[in-house]
Amino acid sequence: MAKIWIGIDTGGTFTDLVLCEPASGKYAYHKLPTTTGDPARAVLDGIAEILNLAQLPRDRVEFLVLGTTLGTNAVLEGKCARTGMITTRGFRDILELARQRRPHYFNLDVLKPAPPAARDCRIEVAGRVAYDGSEITALAEDEVRGAIGVLRDKKVEAIAVCMMHSYANPAHEIRARELVTQLWPQAYLCTSSDVLPEFREFERFATTAANASLMPVMDRYLERFERGVAELGIRIAPRVMQSNGGAVTPAAVRRLPVNTFFSGPAGGVVGGVGLGRQLAIGNLITFDMGGTSTDVCLIRDGEPAKKNMREMGGFPVRTRTIDIHTIGAGGGSIAWVDAGGLLKVGPQSAGAHPGPAAYGRGGVRPTVTDANMVLGRLNPASLLGGRMAMHPDRARAGIEDDRVPKLKVDLTRAAAGVLEIINVNMMGAVRVISVEQGEDPRDFTLVAFGGAGPLHAADIARNMGMRN
Structure with missing residues (x-):
C-alpha cells in the first residue's frame, strides 16, 4: 500500500502543508491561518484537512515532519519559562558581563536585553575544575541543595547547570544534575556539558540558559502536537526540523530545543537544495x-x-x-x-x-x-x-x-x-x-x-x- 509523506511549516501568519504520495506522484497543498495562541491547533487542523482534501486514509502516513519558529517567537516575545542557573562561585554575572561589546557608545540610556536567567535566579556554589579538567575544589553538595531550594522558592520552571571548564570535566555538573533530579524531579533541567561542551564560558552559559528557558515551552507544545497526531489516527512518530536542516524526534527536541530556532526557515532552504539538484x-x-x-x-x-x-x-x-x-x-x-x-x-x-x-x-x-x-x-x-x-x-x-x-x-x-x-x-x-x-x-x-x-x-x- 502506497505511503504518504506530509511536511508542515508553521509561520507567523499562515501554516502551510504539503502532502506527497511518492509511489503515484500525487501532491496536495493546503494553507490556513496560524493560531498564535495555540499554534498546534492550526497544525492539527491542517493535517486533518489536507488528508480529507486528498481523500487519503490517515493510517497510511509514513513520514510527518514539522518546521516551527515556536522557540524563536518565545524568545523575541519574552514568553520563555522562568529559568534558574546553578553556577561556579564568582561567575554568575557572566551573562551580563558578556564580551564587553558596546554597540551604542554615546547612548546614556541603553537598555540591555534581559538574560535568559534573571540575576536573582542565578545561584553560585563552591567547587572548581581547572581548564585541563583537574579538580581544584570539590563540589559543595550542601550548597547545591540550598540552591535548589532557593530556585524552587522563586518558582522557576527550568534550571541550567553551568560550571566552569565542564567541557574538560563534567563531573561537577553531572553531580549537580543528580541532586536536582533527586530533590526536584519535576524541574526541567539541562547542563552546559550536554548542550555545548566547548570552551568560552559566556557563549556556553548563554546557550545553555536559552535551552533551559525553552524546554517547558517546547515540551508543552510537542505534547499537544503528539497527542493530537495520535488522536488523528496517525501511527508514526512525527519529526521536527532543526536549524541545521536535519529532522529529529520530539524527544531530541525536548532535550535540545535550542537547535530549533531556525527550524521553519531551514525547511525552505532544504527544499531549495532539492529543487536545485533536480534541475542541475x-x-x-x-x-x-x-x-x-x-x-x-x-x-x-x-x-x-x-x-x-x-x-x-x-x-x-x-x-x-x-x-x-x-x-x-x-x-x-x-x-x-x-x-x-x-x-x-x-x-x-x-x-x-x-x-x-x-x-x-x-x-x-x-x-x-x-x-x-x-x-x-x-x-x-x-x-x-x-x-x-x-x-x-x-x-x-x-x-x-x-x-x-x-x-x-x-x-x-x-x-x-x-x-x-x-x-x-x-x-x-x-x-x-x-x-x-x-x-x-x-x-x-x-x-x-x-x-x-x-x-x-x-x-x-x-x-x-x-x-x-
Missing part, C-alpha cells in the same frame, strides 16, 4: 517571503551556507545552523509615514489576526498585501483556494484613508510606493548574504517561495541583475 543548478539564493518576515539564504554548489553561532534576544546561541538572514518584511508588513513625511514599510506586521485590511477581519492599517491587491496583483477569489474572502474595497480604503492624505499622491502611486520600499528592504537582505560575503548575485538563481515570495521575486531579481 548548484548556485541558488532562496527567497522565502511570508506574512511577517523574509528569509534569504545563499546556496553554492548545492550546499547552503552554515554558521556555528547566531544571536537570539541579544545573546549568542552557539549551535550549527543554516546561515539564514531574516528581516521584518512580509505580506503583512504595515506601511506608515514617519514624522518627516517619509513612507516606511515594516517591520511591524498585521499578522494573521487581524491581518491586512483586505482580509476583512478588523485590520485597518495598510499592508503590503493591501498594496498588491490595489494594484491588481492578487486575485480576490484565490486566497486559500477561495476559502478565505478578500475585500479589495477595504484594501483601497486602508491606503486611501491612512497613507494618501499624508503622502499627497493618488491611490495607485501610494500602493506602488509601498511595494518599491518593501522590495528595496528585501534587496538589502539579498546583498547581505551575497555582495557582503564576496559573492556576485548575478551568478545565482533566485528561488522564490512563501505566500508573498513569487509576487516580488521578479522585481528583486531584475533590480539585482539576476537573470534566472
